[in-house]
Amino acid sequence: MKDNILYMMAAVLFFSWMIGYMLFDIGGVFHFMFLFSVLAVLLKLVKDYSR
Numbered sequence: 001m002k003d004n005i006l007y008m009m010a011a012v013l014f015f016s017w018m019i020g021y022m023l024f025d026i027g028g029v030f031h032f033m034f035l036f037s038v039l040a041v042l043l044k045l046v047k048d049y050s051r
Contacts, residue, residue: 009041
């Protein structure tokens with residue numbers, strides 16, 4: 001169940017990044033937010049699986 005939720009989150013993040021990159025031309029701010037959110041998810045995964 002956890003893996004399915006993580007795949008869904010990754011898909012949502014990827015598609016929102018693609019939409020933002022293609023349509024809105026927000027540039028650096030959106031990419032910084034995307035990178036930050038991916039890092040936060042990865043840190044949470046490492047923290048949860050290391051218990």
